[in-house]
Amino acid sequence: MARSKEAKALGIKMGVPAFQIQDLIDSGKVLACSSNYALYADISARVMTTLEQLAPAVEVYSIDEAFLDLTGVSNCVDLTQFGQQVRSTIQQWIGISVCVGIAPTKTLAKLANHAAKKWTKAGGVVDLTNKERQRKLMSLLPVSEVWGIGGKLTAKLNKLGINTALDLADAEPAFMRQQFSVVVSRIVQELNGESCSELEQVAPTKKEIVSSRSFGERIICKQHMQEAISEYVSRACQKLRKEQQVAKQLSVFLRTSPFSDKERDPYYANSISTSLVTPSADTRDFISLAVKLLDKIWRDGYRYAKSGVMLSDFYDGVYQGSLFEPEPPSYQSKALMTVIDKLNGSGKGKVWFASQGIKQDWSMKRGMLSPQYTTSWVDLPEAK
C-alpha cells in the first residue's frame, strides 16, 4: 500500500498483493512489512508534538501531514531557513525525514510540498511565496497533482483542455462552479493565492466511526462472523467513548472477495442499518443490536472476506428522548465502560465481551509485522 522510492523504481505498483511479487521478496531485494498501526500512530504523535513546539499554530491534517500557520514568522526569519529548521529538528529528535512546502494557501502549500519531495535538489524545502515561482511550478505539474482533483475530475478537466495545474489556476471560477461544483471553484481560488480553507487547530468531532477488517481466513460459519462483528462493535464503541459522544445509528456490512473467481466463489455483499431508541456509547447495546442485524443479512454458503460496522448520528449528550420508552439508567453503564476502557488502556484484549470470541481464528494476518518499538514492552529496542 505504501512503497519507498526504491520500491517504486523496481516497478512495484500501488496496491499490488504481496504474493504477486513474491519472487522479488524472496530475492532479498525487497522488504515487505505488515501494517503496524500502533507504531505509526505513536511516531506520528511525536512528530506532531514537535511541530507544535516549532510553530504558533498547527493543524494535524492526517497521520503524516500537518499545516503550520507561519503568520508572523516571516517577519523574524527567512522562511526557507525556518523550513530547514523544522526538518532538522524532526530528523534529530525522532529520526523521521520530512519535507516542507511553504505557500499562501493550503492547496499551494501541498504543491510546494510535492515539489520538495520530488526535486531532491531543493533540500526538502520549497518556498512558494513568490507568485512567479507558483506559476512556474504549476505549469510543470499535471492537474491531477492538485489537492482535491482525483481521477474522475482529471478526466473531465482534460476534456475541457485543462491539463496542467496552471491551466486550472487560470480557469474562470464562475465557469468552474457551473461546470463542476463549489469544491472545484474553491480549488481555483486557492491556486490563485486566495485562501478558502481555514487552519483547523482543533480536530472537529467525528460524524461517523467505522471499524472493519479483512479476515485472515475466509469466514464460512456464522458464529465466527458474530465474533468478528462483536469485535468491531467493541472497537468502534471504544473510539466513540474516547470522542465523548453517544451514537444512535448502527450499520453492519459484510462481503465476499470481489477478486475471486465468481464461478467457484460467488459474490455476495450486503449491509443493513438501524437506530437505537436512545443514543448510547455502551458496547453491550450495540453488540446485541449488531447480532440481530447480522441475522438479517447473513447467507449460508458464501466465503466471506471482510465485514465491518459503522456508528453514526452522534450526540454529545444532549438529544431528543423517546416519548414512550423509559430512559435507560446511564450511570452503571458509564461506570462499567469506563472501567473496561481503563483496563484495556491503549492496547487491546485484557477484558472483552464473550461474543467477541476467544481464539479469533478469523482475525487479520500480519505475518510480516515490524516490531512495535515504542508501544510494546517486548519490542523495545536494545542498546548494546
Add this chain to the structure above:
DNA sequence: TCTGGGGTCCTAGGACCC
C-alpha cells in the same frame, strides 16, 4: 491461496412544512 482501513464534503431528489 493470497488483494487495506479509515474518513469528509457536496448535490440532487424526495418528502414534508406553512
Add this chain to the structure above:
DNA sequence: TCTGGGGTCCTAGGACCC
C-alpha cells in the same frame, strides 16, 4: 394556455482525501 413562493430534513450516490 397559464396552477405560488418560500423553506427544512433526510438519504443515496458520487467524488475526494490519507
